[in-house]
Amino acid sequence: MDIHRTIGQMARDARQAAGVIGRSDAARKNRALTTMADLLEQQAERIFRENRKDLQRAEETGLSAAMVDRLTVTENTISAMAGGLREVAAYPDPVGTMGETRVRPNGLRVSRMRIPLGVIGIIYESRPNVTIDAAGLCLKSGNAVILRGGSEALHSNRALAGVIAQALESAGLPSRAAQVVPTDDRAAVTALLAQEEFVDLVIPRGGEGLIRFVVENAKMPVLKHYKGVCHVFVDQTADLKMAEAICFNAKVQRPGVCNAMETLLVHRQMAREFLPAMARRFDAAGVQLRGCPLTCDILTGITPATDADWPQEYLDLTLAVKVVADMEAAMAHIARYGSLHTETIVTSDFGRAHRFVRNVDASVVMVNASTRFNDGGQLGLGAEMGISTSKLHAFGPMGIKELTTQKFVVLGDGQVRE
Amino acid sequence: MDIHRTIGQMARDARQAAGVIGRSDAARKNRALTTMADLLEQQAERIFRENRKDLQRAEETGLSAAMVDRLTVTENTISAMAGGLREVAAYPDPVGTMGETRVRPNGLRVSRMRIPLGVIGIIYESRPNVTIDAAGLCLKSGNAVILRGGSEALHSNRALAGVIAQALESAGLPSRAAQVVPTDDRAAVTALLAQEEFVDLVIPRGGEGLIRFVVENAKMPVLKHYKGVCHVFVDQTADLKMAEAICFNAKVQRPGVCNAMETLLVHRQMAREFLPAMARRFDAAGVQLRGCPLTCDILTGITPATDADWPQEYLDLTLAVKVVADMEAAMAHIARYGSLHTETIVTSDFGRAHRFVRNVDASVVMVNASTRFNDGGQLGLGAEMGISTSKLHAFGPMGIKELTTQKFVVLGDGQVRE
Numbered sequence: 143m144d145i146h147r148t149i150g151q152m153a154r155d156a157r158q159a160a161g162v163i164g165r166s167d168a169a170r171k172n173r174a175l176t177t178m179a180d181l182l183e184q185q186a187e188r189i190f191r192e193n194r195k196d197l198q199r200a201e202e203t204g205l206s207a208a209m210v211d212r213l214t215v216t217e218n219t220i221s222a223m224a225g226g227l228r229e230v231a232a233y234p235d236p237v238g239t240m241g242e243t244r245v246r247p248n249g250l251r252v253s254r255m256r257i258p259l260g261v262i263g264i265i266y267e268s269r270p271n272v273t274i275d276a277a278g279l280c281l282k283s284g285n286a287v288i289l290r291g292g293s294e295a296l297h298s299n300r301a302l303a304g305v306i307a308q309a310l311e312s313a314g315l316p317s318r319a320a321q322v323v324p325t326d327d328r329a330a331v332t333a334l335l336a337q338e339e340f341v342d343l344v345i346p347r348g349g350e351g352l353i354r355f356v357v358e359n360a361k362m363p364v365l366k367h368y369k370g371v372c373h374v375f376v377d378q379t380a381d382l383k384m385a386e387a388i389c390f391n392a393k394v395q396r397p398g399v400c401n402a403m404e405t406l407l408v409h410r411q412m413a414r415e416f417l418p419a420m421a422r423r424f425d426a427a428g429v430q431l432r433g434c435p436l437t438c439d440i441l442t443g444i445t446p447a448t449d450a451d452w453p454q455e456y457l458d459l460t461l462a463v464k465v466v467a468d469m470e471a472a473m474a475h476i477a478r479y480g481s482l483h484t485e486t487i488v489t490s491d492f493g494r495a496h497r498f499v500r501n502v503d504a505s506v507v508m509v510n511a512s513t514r515f516n517d518g519g520q521l522g523l524g525a526e527m528g529i530s531t532s533k534l535h536a537f538g539p540m541g542i543k544e545l546t547t548q549k550f551v552v553l554g555d556g557q558v559r560e
Numbered sequence: 561m562d563i564h565r566t567i568g569q570m571a572r573d574a575r576q577a578a579g580v581i582g583r584s585d586a587a588r589k590n591r592a593l594t595t596m597a598d599l600l601e602q603q604a605e606r607i608f609r610e611n612r613k614d615l616q617r618a619e620e621t622g623l624s625a626a627m628v629d630r631l632t633v634t635e636n637t638i639s640a641m642a643g644g645l646r647e648v649a650a651y652p653d654p655v656g657t658m659g660e661t662r663v664r665p666n667g668l669r670v671s672r673m674r675i676p677l678g679v680i681g682i683i684y685e686s687r688p689n690v691t692i693d694a695a696g697l698c699l700k701s702g703n704a705v706i707l708r709g710g711s712e713a714l715h716s717n718r719a720l721a722g723v724i725a726q727a728l729e730s731a732g733l734p735s736r737a738a739q740v741v742p743t744d745d746r747a748a749v750t751a752l753l754a755q756e757e758f759v760d761l762v763i764p765r766g767g768e769g770l771i772r773f774v775v776e777n778a779k780m781p782v783l784k785h786y787k788g789v790c791h792v793f794v795d796q797t798a799d800l801k802m803a804e805a806i807c808f809n810a811k812v813q814r815p816g817v818c819n820a821m822e823t824l825l826v827h828r829q830m831a832r833e834f835l836p837a838m839a840r841r842f843d844a845a846g847v848q849l850r851g852c853p854l855t856c857d858i859l860t861g862i863t864p865a866t867d868a869d870w871p872q873e874y875l876d877l878t879l880a881v882k883v884v885a886d887m888e889a890a891m892a893h894i895a896r897y898g899s900l901h902t903e904t905i906v907t908s909d910f911g912r913a914h915r916f917v918r919n920v921d922a923s924v925v926m927v928n929a930s931t932r933f934n935d936g937g938q939l940g941l942g943a944e945m946g947i948s949t950s951k952l953h954a955f956g957p958m959g960i961k962e963l964t965t966q967k968f969v970v971l972g973d974g975q976v977r978e
Contacts, residue, residue, distance in 0.1 A: 384974040391976035511972030535953040554929030558809035
């Protein structure tokens with residue numbers, strides 16, 4: 143197979159299919175989505191069979207237990223995928239919606255209409271469910287999509303691609319509106335990233351290495367986040383019980399995800415009161431602490447933090463802890479080490495809450511809530527395509543709306559310019 | 561001067577200044593803007609003197625008359641720049657504004673706050689007024705800016721940089737919030753495009769060569785438009801008097817700009833009725849026509865169009881004319897040769913207007929109005945930073961709002977995730 147030629151043809155086909163899906167009415171797109179859900183359930187056995195081929199190869203190549211876990215498709219995975227598709231089908235269609243119309247002094251009526259972006263490339267690792275989730279969101283928003291999953295999931299993704307194509311065709315939509323790259327050759331990624339004429343946006347989802355590779359090689363715009371180094375700052379005016387609950391949840395509820403807390407910042411005025419009880423609770427949950435000198439002074443016996451700890455995304459039951467002189471020091475630490483992802487203050491003081499919200503630079507800034515709420519579903523956006531920590535186009539969780547743009551619509555009755 | 565070092569230092573300084581200007585209140589920013597306007601008028605003589613150095617060099621190097629015209633700073637240029645700054649000062653400040661708040665079932669209050677992008681690089685040619693216009697828009701929107709004008713305007717731009725720095729300082733803002741690259745070395749552009757850590761966005765303004773160079777070399781996001789190949793489609797149901805007025809305005813009112821009409825598409829059903837009168841009017845205004853075979857059949861004696869004419873941006877009193885079989889053919893022509901800039905239909909039929917608006921892919925789609933209205937001021941957005949024909953982040957005229965983004969603000973009273 144000539145990879146560049148194959149990918150080039152896929153990209154051209156996608157552009158053509160985008161014209162059709164972009165103009166398709168909601169009923170037809172929704173029919174494709176619900177049919178996809180039905181077919182997933184009906185063809186579960188075939189999907190499991192193909193998934194087992196990937197799992198067998200994973201065993202042969204000695205993939206880590208965590209990777210194998212993410213790769214495995216179970217009954218639960220199938221019903222989560224099908225449920226997700228039905229949920230997306232139930233959303234209102236953003237395409238063609240228009241906001242306020244303003245009337246210019248010369249009578250021109252100016253408004254904006256929401257339209258799809260065109261063709262979206264998704265490059266991801268491991269989890270085969272991304273194939274279905276991403277295809278569902280792209281189709282609902284009227285975009286064509288090219289999906290490039292990890293080589294370790296190739297058989298699973300091909301089986302899912304079959305379901306997607308069948309559902310599209312049964313709804314009278316072009317099957318090329320959602321294509322899975324049919325090879326595990328790495329050159330396919332490079333080839334895809336060169337298709338700037340036909341691919342409008344690339345979204346990488348995976349580890350930092352994958353994302354950097356995509357950013358450096360893509361000729362088209364990229365929406366991404368590298369990592370989540372999220373902080374909770376416990377202010378001197380914090381309700382300590384509330385602070386304890388929030389910090390515990392932010393670290394322990396699901397430590398392996400990007401919106402988990404990685405560094406705890408504690409105001410010096412109440413560090414001695416707050417930290418011992420907090421540390422006991424973390425200890426009971428198996429959380430390893432790495433403390434600044436003042437923290438180590440209060441919590442004897444914990445590991446001292448080094449300079450390498452502050453920018454670290456542990457994604458694990460490890461937490462860096464720093465006692466800060468005041469709120470300015472906390473915000474300076476966040477400005478230096480934060481990753482523009484999620485930052486929380488726990489405080490009972492209005493002015494400090496206000497200042498933190500105004501001045502901290504992150505896609506989501508919170509007061510008195512767990513960092514774990516930075517998630518499209520939790521914030522009420524519906525299913526998400528990931529969380530953007532770059533400011534252009536989308537900042538924070540990307541829902542269906544972030545897969546669209548707006549064009550201006552100008553209606554006149556013969557206006558010309560003076 | 562070590563260019564990479566100089567530019568690197570400017571970028572770091574800009575990032576630091578962005579922190580200050582991004583948190584500055586509107587009153588202070590507006591004071592800087594109005595002071596800048598006053599200083600421009602007070603220091604006009606000095607600016608003229610520096611501008612004359614550029615003009616003298618332009619003469620020596622044999623710059624084209626059009627380039628010299630754009631380079632020249634007159635009394636009118638000064639008052640336009642000063643007036644523009646005062647107008648921008650009068651706009652409402654977008655920074656810190658928040659939209660609707662939605663309340664989640666668990667009581668979390670979710671909203672979005674508008675924030676600056678950070679540091680913006682502007683790379684442009686010839687017109688020294690861009691230095692002031694761009695600095696004004698960036699400062700108002702809370703961004704730091706690095707300006708890199710053409711080497712032919714270096715003296716003028718340095719003089720304007722002095723005015724900007726003085727105005728910032730007098731308002732108590734860091735003068736590094738708006739910096740002009742102080743060298744005409746081309747390596748400065750390459751060095752600037754490599755500062756992805758400190759520069760969040762680059763906007764090139766100029767010819768296609770400059771823009772392609774920026775897109776290929778920039779490590780950060782770029783907002784740009786390559787060219788404007790704008791069409792007017794005169795439908796069979798068009799009011800012919802209205803069509804004539806719109807086409808004449810779209811071509812003749814200012815032919816050298818990106819929103820001027822470059823190709824006229826005429827429905828076959830009324831081409832014989834419409835074209836002869838239209839052609840006489842164009843002829844009287846010195847417009848050269850290039851016609852498809854059917855057009856040449858109706859308008860004997862005009863130059864036949866070649867394949868090179870349809871994708872052409874003439875920016876001159878030249879117009880390609882094509883007779884199309886129906887509306888589908890018109891839309892197919894636009895899809896093939898259009899540049900996503902501005903597309904107009906002249907029609908009296910509701911269904912056709914609706915279909916054109918829904919299906920044509922362009923940053924501005926119009927019904928019964930001149931393409932010349934694709935302009936931030938004309939559409940009511942205020943001063944613009946150019947027109948984006950790429951769909952990510954901004955599509956169409958970019959006003960102050962397009963120089964900002966939104967972060968999520970989440971307010972709770974102790975919520976944790978289940």
